Amino acid sequence: MVLNQKQKTKQLEEKKLNNFSLYELKKAPFLRGFFFIFDFMNIQDLHSAFLANPSISTDTRKIKENDIFFALKGDNFNGNTYAQKALEKGASMVVIDEEEFYVDDRTILVNDVLKSLQLLANFHRKQCKAQVISLTGSNGKTTTKELINAVLSKAYKTIATKGNLNNHIGVPLTLLTIQPDTEIAIVEMGANHLKEIEFLCKIAEPDFGYITNFGKAHLEGFGGVEGVIKGKSELYDYLTSNNKSIFLNADDPIQKNKLNTYTKRFGFSSEDPKYYTIQLLDAQPFVNLLVEDINIETNLIGAYNFSNCCAAIIMAKYFNVEMHEIKEALEEYTPDNNRSQIINTNGHYIILDAYNANPSSMKVALENFNSLEKDRKILILGDMFELGESAKEEHQSISDLAKSLNFEQVILVGENFYLTNNHFIKLRSFHDLKAYLKENSLPSKSSILIKGSRGMALERVLDLI
Template identity: 60%
Template sequence: MTLDKLHALFLEHPDICTDSRRVTHNCLFFALKGPNFNGNEYAKEALDKGAAYAIVDEAAYKISDRCILFEDALETLQKLAVFHRNYSKAKIIALTGSNGKTTTKELINAVLSKKYRTVSTQGNLNNHIGVPLTLLSIKADTEIAIVEMGANHQGEIAFLSNIVQPDFGYITNFGKAHLEGFGGVEGVIKGKSELYNYLLSNDKHVFLNADDPIQIEKLDSYVKKIGFSTENPQYYIISLIETNPHVVLEMEGVQCRTKLVGQYNFSNCCAAVMMGKYFNVPLEDIKAAIESYIPENNRSQVIERNGLVIILDAYNANPTSMKAALEHFKIIKSDDKFLILGDMFELGEDADKEHQEIADFCEASGFPNVFLIGENFNKVRTSFKKFNTFDSLKNYLSSNPIKHASLLIKGSRGMALERVLDVL
């Protein structure tokens, strides 16, 4: 079957499924492979559960006319996404960066959906499978699609950019994330800038944070750029009013009181404001969209429980986001503060140094009550309490409960520190 015929079939059956446990009626099932599974083995099950067709890549599993054989199911999914992207009339905004991608994407979608029919990446499905699925979620009436792109090594953003073929792009920041895969901070900058390489070489528009020196340097002579700044009048001016604990910003004399905590979320809000302005969303709608956005999925959530004010930021962590969260927690007004910090992953040979620097920063900041959890934090030189495992922390907190305090919980996803809530 040719790609155009597969696309015609997709238009008749626009639901895509890659997991036989989540088959929907009349969907197209793509038999993808992973390290520990072969999707071809589940093609019959998918058809029995109601899938219209199954795309397989092993002849032995072409058991009926409803099984369509291609050389590579994943590559076919990606090519179908590119075909559909070019078939669609929607404008596409691509988004990447070290920190804040998902929150920024959700804020942009909240703002733009006030005026346009939009689709956006669901959750953080931002890899070589999730990005094609996002493109294939574009409907006939979709006007703008916001596509999040993640990466942990060189070449990945370039590959995804060629699939997405964005009309606009934005990089949230360049931080100390996935250092192991990228090969250090310079590698992160190079890897994330692959989005700029695509946009500039194809004469597309670039959104930027004009207060970020790296972004300014990268885009210095580029004409098609739209930016925000706290002070540079060449760009759209947005002011930070306060972050205690929630971010309050001001644009054109209008204050916007968000439900987001931390100065690091200011630029995320600014990106959404800037894009709203560019796409002519009324200012009152921009304000309403950002003020009504409530973070979830363990991202900078503020939870009040049993006399505690908890900032739960346990979705992920790297040295840049960890330090930003600590900087914000320093200015929170509270009589008693506690920190529960978990290991940061994917730092490679920098792991020992980066964890030591976080411990040193906590000491220099005068935080009295700091609990460090994980094998990496267990190696640092510090007077703070250290726990090699979550269970050891759990046992300690059960005997020494935290009462009437402000508490920051932050760590990498693999640490699953949201479990602390059950102990508290």
Template identity: 55%
Template sequence: MKIEQLYNKFLECVSVSTDSRSIEEGAMYFALKGDNFDGNKFAQQAKEKGTRYCIVDNSEISEQDSDFILVDDVLNTLQALAKHHRQQLKYPIIALTGSNGKTTTKELIYAVLSKKYKVKATIGNLNNHIGVPLTLLRFRPDDDFGIVEMGANHQKEIIFLCSIAQPDYGLITNFGKAHLEGFGSIEGVIKGKSELYDYLKSNNKTAFINSNDTIQTEKIGSYDKVISFGSDVQNDISIQFISANPFVNVKFKDVVISSHLIGSYNYANIAVAIALGDYFKVNLKGIENGIENYSPDNNRSQIIEKANNKIILDAYNANPTSMLAALENFKNLEAKQKFLFLGDMFELGNTSTKEHQAIVDYIESNFETSTVFLTGKHFASTIAKSNIKTYNSFDDLKAELKHHSIKNASILIKGSRGMALERVLEIL
């Protein structure tokens, strides 16, 4: 079936889904396959739940129902359909990538632009070769903007996602030591993320550049379709950093905007949302309200009060760059007692030992009077001083914490998603 014919059937559907367990009546179901599952086997289940069409790539399955549409490859078809759908949309799409802060930045941009426009954005962090197509297929012709978050852990992924989403505007949050196992090095990260700039340049589209980031200014080079933002008054859009104690405050057009985000590293995320809002004519009050009304959730830089403790919960993910930024911010907070609960950083490849030891060395130099709990096999293999306690697993940590009573303290909790360190909250 040609993609144009499939698209007509897509227009009959209320949504798309790849999960037969939670599917909407009238949806189009894509029977994706993975290493440990085959969505074709659940097409009948999806049909029984009310799907309009099931896209399958197993000929035997397709013969079971006239609404089962056989294709050569379900994933390729999902991506091709999303690309075709994007070509029908007549409004701007903003793409963003980066090593840290993508989802927070995406949510901030959405919060600001939605004060004036009808906006759709990536839900959660559905930002890969499956998530981006699913995001695009949620966009509707009567929207005003689409915001697409793009993630990658190898070269050529960002340029591939750009070929599907075809953004009109793009930005990179930062370049950091994330997914080093796939990218190979920080230079590999920079090259991979900069594929967004490559796409924008080759298609004469516009880049938003944080002039405070020398790597961004270097990688964009002499390209002229650039909107610059940052603390320098010479930028196209100037936003001043005021403070982060603990929440980030900035000044824009003589108005102080107070966020609910902690850490000076969030300045850049706030600044680009302000810059996009200003560029697209959201009024100053709308920009201010968008930033000030946004509160982080889902274990991202949340401040929680529990048992007379002030807890910074930043356990959604971690890499050497974001871990160091969180530690630097925590170091500068005033507190009588400080406790650190840190978990392993994943996907670092053969740099893992060096990067975990570097974090331990930083802690030894900057948190001599703090109590530090490090969890995971990578941290457990480091060499640490006496105030730093290491545990091979969360169960080992949990057993130890039963003997501790932590009160009236400031606490940082941070680790990679697989460590699920938010479980510390249940113990405190």
């Protein structure tokens, strides 16, 4: 008997209500071309399919054999249109939310691909034995995450956020890399507006958390510094309301004001003996610290990286990692990916810190650079993004700071820095910087700090000097 569309839809709904498996639904002859509504009631079925092929892709350019392709959407792309291509390139299944792009029985049609990815990640997290450590903050998240992973992996099977995949897509993708034998998952969380960290916590359900700091980052989305504090604190709010534990910097003035509101807390301090004591010995140029009478010499430049090291140490101590393993991990770690990298090229000593920038990180970077015992110090600074109405004021403030520190030469790049009031070399774009450096060589054997927001991509300067 040939069924009309109404009869097909009714049968499909009956199968959903009867909780048929995903595979039974996929094999049903009437499914082809019709919309299967996927929801939390059958998330277990999708998870079973994921366990059979535990690798997710959201980009057909990077797809691997047997990946499950989630057809996400963005402002300028629609992943549904790539479903056919994903299968051709070896995907085991594709998850889409527009029925016109249904391919064959390897296609799963859902209401919302992104929501399905998030639900799957949360379900997977619940099934795993791994303890989850989440961290957020205005500056230092990625470095701190890598340091935590370095020390904990000495004693445990760990996974950690890759790169800076720390948003509403990146967090689910990170959770889905947790393996059956994973013991600790370190999940970085980024945010540029209120309630975002709260939402990410509902997906990751962390057991522990740490906030690196509260700085002038994403001011446009948070509506100012107070919004930043409130937004980042959503991590600690979640943990305390769920009787979970927090790690904290007891020397941070903002966190210090809230110490009494956190009951299950484990802190570090160089000032307060009530907390685990770690001392900064120097940072000329690398962070050298003292803990339990053991000297640890890192490859991290700048005193601002001291607290990042401390966070890794306090977590390692909590999880009973041996002190010699902590020392080994911190001394082995070398930053990369444009984060405070030390590069010696053509006689120049270069600090490449072009991973990102905001007023807080820019300030400490300039102050640290000024404190280094180096000659011929040159700044190449790029615009700081997402500052909204504060952009003019904050760029002028950094310009004024640079002037007060008396560097030999300052080159400012970007529309915001171009409008600042000073006598520095000001260029509207990287294209203008490239032209300038072709005509004007930097003084030989200079010490150069290169810093700007990710969108400025100032690492390209290396090819010019």
